[in-house]
Amino acid sequence: MSTSGPRPPAIDARLPLHRKRLRRPLDSIIIHFDYDAFYASVVEAETPSLRTRPLAIQQKQIVVTCNYEARRRGLYKLQLIKEAKQICPDVVIVLGEDLTRFRNASKELYAFLRSFSWNSRCERLGFDEVWMDVTDMVDHNLELLNQTDWTSSFFCLSKTDPSIGFAFDASKVAGQTYPEQVDTSSGKSGQSPFRVFVPGAELESEKNHTCTAGISTNKLLTKLVGSIHKPNDQTTLFPPYNSEDGQDNVTSFIDSHEVGKIPGIGFKIAQKLRALVLQSPAGFVQGLVYGGTKEKVLVGDVRKVPDIGPEALEHILGGAGAPHGIGAKTYGLLSGVDDSEVGQARDVPTQISLEDSYIRLDTISEVKKQLLLLSGSLLRRMHADLLEEDEDVLASVKTITDTAEPSELRIKRWMAFPKTLRLTTRPRPPQNSDGSRNRSFARTSRSGPMPNFVFNLKDDVDTLAERLVAEALLRLFRRLHPEKSGWNLSLVNVAATNMVDAASEKGGVGRDISKMFKRQDRVLKDFQVTESDDSLQVVPRPEYEMMDATVGDTNIHRLSDTRGGSEDLPTPSQEATFATQGHWESEDDDMLDEDGYACDECGAVMPLFAMGAHARWHSHS
Numbered sequence: 001m002s003t004s005g006p007r008p009p010a011i012d013a014r015l016p017l018h019r020k021r022l023r024r025p026l027d028s029i030i031i032h033f034d035y036d037a038f039y040a041s042v043v044e045a046e047t048p049s050l051r052t053r054p055l056a057i058q059q060k061q062i063v064v065t066c067n068y069e070a071r072r073r074g075l076y077k078l079q080l081i082k083e084a085k086q087i088c089p090d091v092v093i094v095l096g097e098d099l100t101r102f103r104n105a106s107k108e109l110y111a112f113l114r115s116f117s118w119n120s121r122c123e124r125l126g127f128d129e130v131w132m133d134v135t136d137m138v139d140h141n142l143e144l145l146n147q148t149d150w151t152s153s154f155f156c157l158s159k160t161d162p163s164i165g166f167a168f169d170a171s172k173v174a175g176q177t178y179p180e181q182v183d184t185s186s187g188k189s190g191q192s193p194f195r196v197f198v199p200g201a202e203l204e205s206e207k208n209h210t211c212t213a214g215i216s217t218n219k220l221l222t223k224l225v226g227s228i229h230k231p232n233d234q235t236t237l238f239p240p241y242n243s244e245d246g247q248d249n250v251t252s253f254i255d256s257h258e259v260g261k262i263p264g265i266g267f268k269i270a271q272k273l274r275a276l277v278l279q280s281p282a283g284f285v286q287g288l289v290y291g292g293t294k295e296k297v298l299v300g301d302v303r304k305v306p307d308i309g310p311e312a313l314e315h316i317l318g319g320a321g322a323p324h325g326i327g328a329k330t331y332g333l334l335s336g337v338d339d340s341e342v343g344q345a346r347d348v349p350t351q352i353s354l355e356d357s358y359i360r361l362d363t364i365s366e367v368k369k370q371l372l373l374l375s376g377s378l379l380r381r382m383h384a385d386l387l388e389e390d391e392d393v394l395a396s397v398k399t400i401t402d403t404a405e406p407s408e409l410r411i412k413r414w415m416a417f418p419k420t421l422r423l424t425t426r427p428r429p430p431q432n433s434d435g436s437r438n439r440s441f442a443r444t445s446r447s448g449p450m451p452n453f454v455f456n457l458k459d460d461v462d463t464l465a466e467r468l469v470a471e472a473l474l475r476l477f478r479r480l481h482p483e484k485s486g487w488n489l490s491l492v493n494v495a496a497t498n499m500v501d502a503a504s505e506k507g508g509v510g511r512d513i514s515k516m517f518k519r520q521d522r523v524l525k526d527f528q529v530t531e532s533d534d535s536l537q538v539v540p541r542p543e544y545e546m547m548d549a550t551v552g553d554t555n556i557h558r559l560s561d562t563r564g565g566s567e568d569l570p571t572p573s574q575e576a577t578f579a580t581q582g583h584w585e586s587e588d589d590d591m592l593d594e595d596g597y598a599c600d601e602c603g604a605v606m607p608l609f610a611m612g613a614h615a616r617w618h619s620h621s
Contacts, residue, residue, distance in 0.1 A: 029138045030131060030342060032214040032222035033113060035203075036231035038128035040067035042105045043094050045208040054088050056081075057096040060357070064096060068231060102127055103384075109207060114345050118159055123343035131219055133342040145170065175213070175234035178225055178253055204232070217241070220338035221250065223263050250336040255300030262299065264333045269326075272317055277301045299334050348416040348499060352381045355424070355493035362488040371473050374494040375465035379454060382496060383461070387412045412457055418496030421468075422447040423476040426491035443491070446476040450496060 035041060039057045044050050044067065054070035056063045063079040073088045084091055096102070106127040113130050114122040118140075121133035136159075146153050153170040156162055203209045213234035214226020225237040240248045254262075260270035274282040274297040282293040302308060314327025323329075332338070354377045361367060389412060424445040451472050454464055473494065481487050 028133050028135045028217055028342070030133050030135075030216060030219060030222050032219065032226050033130045033132070033211045034213075034223075034226055034230075035109065035128040036210045036212055037065060037067045038106075038209075039065045039096055039102055040070075041209050042102050045105070046101070048208075050092060054091045056084055056091050056093050058093050059096050066091075099127075100384075103381075105209075109203065109209060112203070112207060116157070117345065120345045121342040122345040129223075131222065131342045173236075175236065176229045178228060178235055178237050179249060218336075218338040219340055219342065220263055220333060221253075221336055224257065224261075225253065254334065254336045255298060255303060257299050258296050259299055259302060259334075260293070262333050264338070265330065269317055269330060273297060273302050273330075276305060276316060302334060348386055348501070350499055351495055351497040352378060352385060352418065353493060353495035353497075354378050354381065355491060357491045358489060360428075360488060361490070361492070362485070364484070367477060367489070367492075368469060368474070370492055371469045371477070371494065372465055374492065375468045375473065376461055378494050378496060379461045379464055379468070382418070382454070386414055386416050386418075387457075388415050389413075414455060414502045416499045416501050417455065418450050418499050420447050420496070420498035421450045421472055421476070422493075422495040422497050423473055423480065424491075424493035424495070425477075425480055425489050427481075428488045428490040443493070444480055446479045447497070448472060448476060450498075 040055045043055060043057070051067075052069065054067065054073050054075065056066040056070055056075060058064070058081055061081050063075060063077060063081060063084050065077055066075045066084075070084075070088060070091060073091075075084050075088055075091065081093065084093075106124070110122070110124050110130060113132060114120070117132055117134075119133060119136050123131045125131070140159055141155055144154070144156060150170040152167065154165055154167050156165040158164040203211055210232040212226050212230045212232065214222040214224065214237075215234065216222045216225055216237040221237050225235050228235045237253060238249055241250050242248045243251075259265060259273045260267070265273075271282060271293075274293065274295065277297045278295055282295045282297070284293060305312075308331075310328040310331040312327070313330050314325070317326045317330060318324075354374050356370065356374065358370070361370065422445055424443050426443045451468065453459075454468060456464065
């Protein structure tokens with residue numbers, strides 16, 4: 001039997017045996033991948049000689065991350081560059097303001113991990129984290145497990161081709177476990193009945209990156225357990241997952257974490273939980289940039305509070321502005337319960353967000369300058385992440401002429417449309433009488449519809465950015481800060497959110513039916529039936545004839561002056577979808593009806609649904 005294909009590392013998969021008899025739901029086997037020192041690793045992959053040297057990535061005057069050699073010498077995240085150079089004079093510092101190289105590497109690694117998935121449940125978090133649901137892969141290989149000889153087992157990497165895979169010894173534990181010594185059904189400490197394999201090792205051999213993996217039954221536990229053994233290792237959280245006396249592995253594991261380290265529990269909730277245990281607010285560590293606390297409160301400490309439970313936490317954490325059910329949600333996270341599913345793999349991000357922090361930002365002229373920089377970066381990100389070449393248009397254009405240069409045929413289309421533009425700021429608290437400032441991490445946001453002109457591919461990014469600031473972002477800013485002065489911002493964030501997939505033949509929110517007809521015409525063009533005086537004849541259609549009104553003549557250069565078909569704008573079905581998805585993120589409803597859609601040729605303003613018919617009218621006039 002062939003052993004072709006990548007050979008990722010093994011993880012323990014004894015978990016499915018316990019699904020039926022435990023109270024905690026164990027419906028999934030999930031792996032969390034965390035790329036080790038990702039930003040530094042990207043630079044090291046470009047320059048391998050840096051792997052053995054202390055390396056730090058700089059943004060502004062701060063070390064945003066560093067490799068493990070630098071950490072071994074005393075450097076750490078969010079350290080001042082000046083201090084890092086004093087501690088480690090030979091540190092190599094690389095500027096990381098431009099995220100293009102990191103974004104591209106993240107996409108490549110995500111595509112690699114996604115290629116192993118059978119069910120397409122592969123969800124990315126930021127640049128350097130990925131969840132995979134491998135339940136179907138585990139179940140399939142459990143059925144194929146050699147029950148008579150675990151040492152001679154075979155793992156299938158393909159559910160359609162049983163020859164793709166590799167032999168492995170299923171009688172040994174793979175990687176690390178929590179707890180470190182486990183009592184398995186085989187009666188031997190440190191062993192388990194079988195193991196499964198997931199992608200990971202090939203990241204180092206093929207992609208020059210390493211990762212740390214956590215394996216459990218939900219996203220929360222996988223993220224936490226994978227952090228125990230770093231870097232380049234994997235850890236499985238072993239059953240039992242529940243017991244009547246509370247001595248299960250999940251409880252002991254969760255209880256040892258500080259409340260602020262639990263994913264899903266934000267800073268404000270963590271502070272309330274600390275105050276609940278300490279009976280006073282937790283003090284901040286002096287000088288720490290992002291606000292650590294002096295007193296560490298563990299999850300186990302919260303659990304020991306008398307009469308603690310979902311109802312008590314709802315009373316403590318609820319109130320004005322708090323979501324309904326916050327108590328039950330928080331209690332579940334403190335108990336290791338996370339019902340969220342691993343999301344389906346996506347070709348486009350769910351949102352695009354750019355932000356920057358400032359020592360002092362307190363004048364409207366400087367705000368305009370920073371908004372312009374952020375807007376330009378946002379639009380470039382949208383072009384990089386949401387545009388693709390329209391292959392159908394290219395195929396049609398190539399039938400017109402064979403003399404056009406390749407650059408003239410590169411027609412772009414939007415894969416998705418962000419429907420919402422969001423502006424977020426973080427005001428810096430005013431000074432106290434003694435000159436100090438209270439720490440605050442509160443952000444305020446306003447949102448409105450994304451202006452239609454940002455999808456125009458004819459204008460350059462700088463022009464669009466200026467218009468976006470003048471016509472949208474400044475209005476949102478004045479809603480956040482109606483006073484003309486007196487504010488001082490420490491952070492500004494601009495985001496394109498509420499992403500809707502563009503019309504496509506594969507489905508999506510707005511299926512582009514014109515493509516279906518266009519392909520039908522191409523397939524059937526050799527069999528078109530026409531009637532003449534003599535008889536019925538089969539006549540091929542002219543090769544230059546096309547469905548799209550935007551490509552109505554044979555002048556190839558006109559293609560760059562058009563919208564490129566219905567896929568360059570949201571379709572009516574996409575608009576209707578948003579009408580049923582809920583409200584906008586703010587109450588800026590008066591902005592919803594401001595943007596009509598203007599025709600590029602005559603300037604007429606009309607609703608979106610009329611644009612297609614109007615374009616066809618131009619093509620025949």
